[in-house]
Amino acid sequence: MKELTLPEIGKLDKEVFEKVVFPNLGKRDERVIIKPRHGVDAGVIDLGERVMVVAEDPTFGMPVLLPDFGWAIVHICASDVAVLGVKPEFMTISLLLPPGTKGEEFEFIWQQIHSECQKLGIAIVGGHTGVYPGISYPLNGGCTVWGFGKREELTPPSNAKVGDKVLITKGPAIEATGILALQAEEELVKALGKERQEKAKRLFFQMTVVKDALTARHYAHAMHDATEGGLLNGLYEVADASNTGIEIWEEKIFIPDEVQAVCEYFQIDPLISISEGTLIITAPEENLPPLLSALQAEGIAAFVIGEIKETERVFIRKDGRREELTPVKVDPFWNAYFSTLGK
Structure with a gap:
């Protein structure tokens, strides 16, 4: 019997899950x-x-996230409901705190959670909060968000149709860039300049697809948030869940300057680096004009980067090489992030 191998860090891969x-x-x-x-x-x-529609997510209290930890908890969790075309409405949360946490620190996090839930129209209906050993930083041990809708209006990743065009919002490596720009601020200011580092840092607050998804839902067949493994892994997951092929054109993938710069500095591939905030959308071609117009009206950049096919899953490089689109085994963000600790 083949030995079961878990990743050193990050989500379980498809083989272990199945x-x-x-x-x-x-x-x-x-x-x-x-x-x-x-x-x-x-x-x-x-x-x-x-x-x-119900989803759950943890949120880890990386030191760099703590000033905006409540914001991250709400948006990361609510995004998973929104991508199915349903407005997030209710939440429960398990907020775990390490010994020594000060009352004002807890109050600051909770007020942020409350404020973001108010903005998104989410009611907190239960949960668990306490101080426990064995953790170093505040931890969202599990935030459950749910909402209600009609079955025929759902837009799960498994609903892509052959012939759909594939779009993304914002660009790749949104989360990786935003977190690394915060974590390695002084280092990146020296390497990239203050203006570029500030632009990269602001991407942290693009780590949400709630507005993207609720804007696109009436025009889309399928939607998916590109998280661990980044854009290419998210695209594979859509095709795999829908039992279809997919063709992606590298030349059409817009990479913002600040994303390219941060990823080059840390020597990570922006196409396979964690990208909470990048929404993958598949939609029939006739829906593209109103879809792109609706996103533009909300100030959300969007790009057509491919098409859903019958069977073949292929990534076409800028030089014309055709590569099989496969799951991403290791997200390079984690090594880059841990390399910044203790500096």
């Missing part, structure tokens, strides 16, 4: 119409006239 998690999901219930699947952002429960 061997251990997927076959063991408790009671079988026919009301669960979108069940756990690798690369699918949320589950869906059929309630009759409506469906409930």
Whole structure:
């Protein structure tokens, strides 16, 4: 029997998920119409006239995130519901604090969570909060967000159709760039200049696709947030979940200058680096004009980068080379991030 190998850090890969998690999901219930699947952002429960979309995410209290930890918790968790075309409405949260946390530090985080939930129209209905050993920084041990919609209006990653055009918002490596620009601020100011570093740092607040997804939902077949493994991994996950092929054109992928600069400095590939905030959309060609217009009206940059095909999953490089699109095994962001600690 092949030994089960877990990643050193990050989400479990597809092989581990399908061997251990997927076959063991408790009671079988026919009301669960979108069940756990690798690369699918949320589950869906059929309630009759409506469906409930529910998702859960942790958020790690990296030191650099702490001034905006509450913001990150809400937007990262709410994004996974929004990508299915449903407005996030309710939340529970397990906020765990290390011994020695000061009361004002907890209050600051909680007020931020409250404020962002108010802005997005999310009610906090329960959870668990406490101080526990074994953690070094505040930790969102599990934030569950859910909302309600109509079954026929859902836009899960598994709903891409052959012939759909593939779009992305903002560009790749949004999360990797924003976090590294905050974590290595002094280092990057020296290497890249203050203006470019500030632009990169501001990408932290682009680590959300709530507005992107709620703007695009009426025109899309499928949507997906490009998280660990970055853009190329997210594109593979859409094709895999939809049982389709996909063709992606490197020359059409816009990489913002500050993203290119930070990724080059840390020697990581922006196309496979974590990118919470990049929304992948598949939509019929006739929907492109109103979709692009709606996104533009919200100040969200979007680019057509490929097409959903029958079977072949291919990434066409700028020089014309055709490469098979495969899952990303290791996200290079993590080594880059840990290299900045202690400097």
